Amino acid sequence: MGKERLIVIGAGVTGSAIARDASMRGIPTTVIESGEIGGGTSGRFHSMLQSGARYVVTDTEYAAECMQERKISERIASFARVDTEGLFVLFEDDDPKFGDRFAESCAVAGIPAKWLDSSEIAAREPNIAASQGGFVVPDAVFHPWEMVPAIAASAISHGAEFLTHTRAVSIESTGSTISGVIVEDESGTRWTVAADCVVISAGTWSPSLGESVGLNIDVETAKGSMLVVHQEMVNSVVNRCRQPQSFDIAVPLNGSTVFGTTSVIVHSPDDTEVSTEELEQLRAELKKFIPTTATMDESQWNSYAGVRPLVSAAPGEGGAVSRKHAVFAGEVAGVLGVVGGSFSTHRAMAEDVVDRVASQLGVRQESRTAFEALAPATNVVWSDNAPMQRRGIALAS
Ligand SMILES: Cc1cc2nc3c(=O)[nH]c(=O)nc-3n(C[C@H](O)[C@H](O)[C@H](O)COP(=O)(O)OP(=O)(O)OC[C@H]3O[C@@H](n4cnc5c(N)ncnc54)[C@H](O)[C@@H]3O)c2cc1C
The missing domain is CATH 3.30.9.10 (D-Amino Acid Oxidase, subunit A, domain 2)
Structure with a gap:
């Protein structure tokens, strides 16, 4: 495999949205997913597209972001939501x-x-x-089972590659320079995917991946x-x-x-x-x-x-756990981690992260995800391994 410029670890709603945003800006992107697309928390949530009202008293800024994203979703994803x-x-x-x-x-x-x-x-x-x-x-x-595959399918149509059933084992660097990600398939075969930038968007699994490059992702x-x-x-x-x-x-x-x-x-x-x-x-x-x-x-x-x-609560915040997302950067240039936020704010999270990736890679294109509508994914193969939500989504080739 040749040198990939951006590796995204995790194909939940966040990683899929990062891949979409990056590939729309022309950044060659590979997503590494240990299971199936949308098989993590993004397939096991409460399914609310939040106006922000739930957290409006405790976190007005996050609430305003939800409201903003709710309006954008009317424009780009009306098929995946019920008002x-x-x-x-x-x-x-x-x-x-x-x-x-x-x-x-x-x-x-x-x-x-x-x-x-x-x-x-x-x-x-x-x-x-x-x-x-x-x-x-x-x-x-x-409807998570509409939304996540639509985002992934859009990313693929813009050139992104999704390697599912492939686990990121660790991130490799030489000094403060990233060289790639060691991955492993289900047979135990390991290889290195070269990268100029890596985004860890593996949800609750992110901290251990950050540790391999000394990045403390506090979840x-x-x-x-x-x-x-x-x-x-x-x-x-x-x-x-x-x-x-x-x-x-x-x-x-x-x-x-x-x-x-x-x-x-x-x-x-x-x-x-x-x-x-x-x-x-x-x-x-x-x-x-x-x-x-x-x-x-x-x-x-x-x-x-x-x-x-x-x-996690930052010191001095009185123990309150924030609902806002956070982007973590460490000493190895080009490695970022993103956690927090919600399904409702995934697009804004992705835009924030890809702005930083673009700056690192010298890419000048701005995000278009708030304006270009998604389309329902037509090539979805459902996995039946969950009692309630359709947990895993495989996009047929
Ligand atoms: C109970 C509950 C209710 C919620 N309700 C709402 C709600 O109503 N509305 C709302 O907006 N938000 C809600 N949320 C929040 C929302 O579900 C999450 O913020 C969002 O789904 C997180 O998406 P993600 O892509 O960051 O993580 P995930 O969906 O967990 O994706 C991470 C992916 O990384 C993969 N991965 C992990 N380790 C590796 C590795 N080593 N290599 C490769 N891949 C790896 C996993 O398989 C997974 O697919 C809720 C959350 C919970 C838990």
Whole structure:
């Protein structure tokens, strides 16, 4: 294999979007993915296209970025989203003062939020618990199994290459100069792919790859488990209007309702088992959130979990884990790591990273991903190895 200029490690939504942005700017790009495209956290999330309202009180800047990306997705990915709207509902025991702060913060972040009284909420969402009222915001739902392959297919159409079932073992450098990435296929065969730039976008798996070149990618691995009821119990994405915490979101997804999440710090990014305790909590909390589920047959419900690649709290930030993305650079020039952010902000994350790659490589083209529409990928072969989300996506050649 000849010298590749950019190697992207990980083909989740972030790595696929980086490959798309880079190849659209004419940067030869190879993506190394140990499993299948979208087989990591990007196939195991809550599927909300966030307006930003969920974090608007705690992180107004991140919320404004979500709103911006939500508008862009209308232009470039309308086929992969459903405009359900979102409700932020004050249940009877929620603090109305949080509602005041929520409305003020939405105004600052540019998120339209309209108050609905309790009868209007009940008319829109007859299954949820009684409320004091709530706000309607422009949240939506993403179909990950449409979005990630569309991004990857677009990257491929611009010349990017995806090596799936190929694991990046370590990054090689001579002094502060990068030389390549050692990769291994499923038979154990190893070889080196030469590179001028490497982006580690391996989500929660990123820290160990950074270590091979002394790059400290600080990630907090928080598992979130979700419960799936195979019936649409809500019409909009319904959030509780309170400080973000566990068990406060119900998402209508393809005829089902996905309720969650938990938040448990785990030591391995591969720890995606839903524990019995989490399952019991999810079932109990769902029945409070949507009382009509109390009479349903629980044995028909499924669950799944994903691990969030969050940026660890910086010293002085009071322990709050940020929702914003962070780009890490170390002593080896041309090696970057990117974690944090969300599915909703993947495009902006990719643009930020590729701006830095382009600067390193002397490429002057600017990002076009906010303007050039994606198209549904037509050559997708589904993998059936997951209970809920279609976890792995292979693009047929
Ligand atoms: C419970 C939960 C709910 C969430 N809900 C939402 C939501 O509703 N809305 C939203 O916007 N965001 C949500 N998120 C966040 C969002 O899912 C993630 O931010 C996003 O999917 C991360 O994508 P990624 O590409 O960075 O990581 P991943 O999708 O994990 O991709 C990393 C890839 O790297 C690959 N990889 C790992 N190691 C190697 C290696 N050595 N060599 C090669 N490849 C490797 C993995 O196989 C994987 O495919 C949620 C997250 C969780 C956990």
